[in-house]
Amino acid sequence: MTDTPPPLLVAEHLTKRYRGVLALDDVSFAIGEGITGLLGENGAGKSTAIRIFLGLIPPTSGTALALGRSTSDALDVRARLGYMPEHDCLPSQLSAAEFLTHMAEVSGLPPSAARTRAADTLRHTGLFEERYRPIGGYSTGMKQRVKLAQALVHDPAFVFLDEPTAGLDPAGREEMLALIRKTHRDFGISVLMSSHLMADVERTCDRIVVFRSGRLVQSGELTTFTGDTATVFLEVDSNRDRLAAALERRGIVVSDGGGGLTIEGPDESVYDAIRDALVEAEAPLRRMAPRRRALADLFEATAGTSPAGRS
Amino acid sequence: MAESVQAGRAPGTVFDIGYRSYAGRREGRGRGRIAVFKNGVRTALGLGRGGRAKILPWSFLAILTGMALIMVLIAGAATRFAGPAGAAKMDLPSHVDYYGIASILLFVFAALVAPELLCRDRRERTINLYLVRPLTGTDYIAARYAAGLAVMLTAVWLPQIILFLGLTFDAAEPVAYLRASWLDVPRFLLAGLVLATFTTGLALLTAAFTDRRAYASVFLVGLFIITAPFTAGLASDIQGPAGQWLSMFNLTNIPMHVNDIIFGELSDVTKDAPAGKLPAAVLVGWYLAWTIVPGLVLWARYRRLSP
Numbered sequence: 001m002t003d004t005p006p007p008l009l010v011a012e013h014l015t016k017r018y019r020g021v022l023a024l025d026d027v028s029f030a031i032g033e034g035i036t037g038l039l040g041e042n043g044a045g046k047s048t049a050i051r052i053f054l055g056l057i058p059p060t061s062g063t064a065l066a067l068g069r070s071t072s073d074a075l076d077v078r079a080r081l082g083y084m085p086e087h088d089c090l091p092s093q094l095s096a097a098e099f100l101t102h103m104a105e106v107s108g109l110p111p112s113a114a115r116t117r118a119a120d121t122l123r124h125t126g127l128f129e130e131r132y133r134p135i136g137g138y139s140t141g142m143k144q145r146v147k148l149a150q151a152l153v154h155d156p157a158f159v160f161l162d163e164p165t166a167g168l169d170p171a172g173r174e175e176m177l178a179l180i181r182k183t184h185r186d187f188g189i190s191v192l193m194s195s196h197l198m199a200d201v202e203r204t205c206d207r208i209v210v211f212r213s214g215r216l217v218q219s220g221e222l223t224t225f226t227g228d229t230a231t232v233f234l235e236v237d238s239n240r241d242r243l244a245a246a247l248e249r250r251g252i253v254v255s256d257g258g259g260g261l262t263i264e265g266p267d268e269s270v271y272d273a274i275r276d277a278l279v280e281a282e283a284p285l286r287r288m289a290p291r292r293r294a295l296a297d298l299f300e301a302t303a304g305t306s307p308a309g310r311s
Numbered sequence: 312m313a314e315s316v317q318a319g320r321a322p323g324t325v326f327d328i329g330y331r332s333y334a335g336r337r338e339g340r341g342r343g344r345i346a347v348f349k350n351g352v353r354t355a356l357g358l359g360r361g362g363r364a365k366i367l368p369w370s371f372l373a374i375l376t377g378m379a380l381i382m383v384l385i386a387g388a389a390t391r392f393a394g395p396a397g398a399a400k401m402d403l404p405s406h407v408d409y410y411g412i413a414s415i416l417l418f419v420f421a422a423l424v425a426p427e428l429l430c431r432d433r434r435e436r437t438i439n440l441y442l443v444r445p446l447t448g449t450d451y452i453a454a455r456y457a458a459g460l461a462v463m464l465t466a467v468w469l470p471q472i473i474l475f476l477g478l479t480f481d482a483a484e485p486v487a488y489l490r491a492s493w494l495d496v497p498r499f500l501l502a503g504l505v506l507a508t509f510t511t512g513l514a515l516l517t518a519a520f521t522d523r524r525a526y527a528s529v530f531l532v533g534l535f536i537i538t539a540p541f542t543a544g545l546a547s548d549i550q551g552p553a554g555q556w557l558s559m560f561n562l563t564n565i566p567m568h569v570n571d572i573i574f575g576e577l578s579d580v581t582k583d584a585p586a587g588k589l590p591a592a593v594l595v596g597w598y599l600a601w602t603i604v605p606g607l608v609l610w611a612r613y614r615r616l617s618p
Contacts, residue, residue: 054443056442056443075339075340075445075446075447076339076445078443078444078445079337079339079444079445081443083440083443085436085439085440087436087439088435088436089435089436089437089439089440090435090437091431091432091435091437092435093360093361093364093431094359094360098359102346102350103440103444105342105343105345105346105349106342106343106346106347106440106441106444106446107337107343107444107445108337108338108339108340108342108343108445109333109335109337109338109342110335110336110338110342113333113335113336117333120330120331124330134361150440154333154337154444155332155333186329186330187330187332188330188332
């Protein structure tokens with residue numbers, strides 16, 4: 001028997017209202033260890049949720065727990081939380097080494113430990129060689145790394161990353177996503193990553209929380225949403241039209257598109273019919289596989305439906 | 312075994328020791344406040360920054376100290392050429408006059424230092440990184456205020472200490488001078504605190520309302536320098552109680568009147584000011600109002616600040 005680790009963030013019936021605007025509406029979810037993606041459009045309530053967990057604003061009603069403690073004890077909790085904002089926030093005049101040492105001290109680390117942690121963190125984020133240069137002269141990718149480094153320098157148990165790949169070129173984005181994975185895998189620090197980019201979330205996160213208009217739309221393991229579908233995709237080297245006709249003659253409904261044929265919801269018996277149709281059409285099979293869902297499909301599917309958190 | 316491992320290592324190999332979690336002491340909010348204070352002092356004096364960041368603060372400190380040295384040299388020359396009795400009759404500027412003489416420079420210094428402490432953090436949005444740590448807006452502004460005050464105290468006390476040491480060692484009988492003048496030390500320390508608190512509060516308050524350092528500095532310099540001749544001219548034209556009250560709006564003189572009360576004599580810059588004739592309680596109350604209210608407004612502005 002194994003003990004399940006307690007969740008690191010818990011929201012119970014969390015509601016936040018700003019002067020008549022409902023930013024969060026009775027939201028409940030729990031986030032455990034790992035990398036969690038926080039998805040939603042602008043104004044969906046992502047930033048409001050992060051600000052509540054950081055203890056920067058109180059909820060109008062409901063409960064928010066971070067690391068097992070109420071966010072009303074924000075100062076103690078914040079010593080073990082990290083936050084990487086989306087916007088620019090770095091002092092241009094300071095070197096990365098001095099800035100990180102300072103931020104570690106502000107988080108409560110003694111000066112000697114702060115210096116050691118700053119050097120270690122800069123090494124792990126790939127900035128060690130450049131650590132004495134003023135941050136103002138860094139590239140966008142390097143600045144993003146400094147932003148991540150300042151969130152990690154005090155060795156938090158949990159870190160919030162707000163649009164960590166914003167403004168990065170493809171190579172920089174790859175490096176940042178690799179760093180985020182490393183943050184959990186190697187450093188043991190759990191992550192809540194807010195992003196608009198579903199591809200980033202799909203490639204990095206273990207689970208997702210999706211907001212729309214202040215409500216919880218979905219939450220759970222990423223594989224639940226991106227797993228295999230009941231749709232089979234067939235790709236052949238030639239004779240695709242003949243194959244489609246052969247399948248239809250056997251009573252199978254097919255749709256042509258995306259470089260192949262798609263068969264919705266086949267049962268086991270269909271596979272024999274597909275084999276026979278391939279032989280009849282003399283179509284060399286290149287690939288036959290269940291289609292996987294993409295997160296974008298989830299958004300399309302849930303658009304206009306009532307939020308899951310409310311049903 | 313150890314030898315074989317050692318033998319297999321290439322000279323100068325760097326080993327990746329991996330990520331090390333921090334299991335040491337966490338000192339919480341107190342350490343955070345000290346860190347913001349230390350960073351404030353370093354920022355104000357340009358320490359750890361490039362040469363350009365050091366030019367202005369250190370030039371001002373050098374000029375302020377130089378003024379005290381010149382006063383020491385003048386006093387020494389007067390004693391040598393006119394004798395101790397002759398020098399005493401000359402009524403040469405001393406501790407009571409120093410702050411008045413240096414006040415404009417001190418105000419300009421405050422106008423340069425305060426925006427460095429607040430404007431850059433807001434302009435570059437670094438303030439947001441402070442507020443997501445175990446630190447409140449009140450902690451941040453209190454630590455920045457303390458840093459500004461510490462730098463201003465250095466600027467006001469250091470020249471006075473040099474002046475005191477200079478006058479002591481330049482005196483014909485240093486021990487006798489010490490016995491006669493030791494009370495000047497607590498007086499100039501207290502008067503310096505009065506001046507530093509006043510300038511720090513007003514300068515930080517101005518800096519709290521703009522994220523552009525240049526705007527804050529120019530506004531402050533204008534405020535301190537322009538109100539002096541403007542109010543002095545009007546007060547002398549109007550005269551009477553109205554003139555006295557108008558004279559109280561001469562910002563550079565507000566701490567100087569308290570300076571006079573502390574030293575028990577009028578300094579060169581306030582001896583002709585109509586406000587100087589008002590009761591001491593009014594002058595001290597007026598000073599406290601101009602010190603406490605800006606502090607409260609500053610606190611109110613930062614207290615509920617959030618990213």
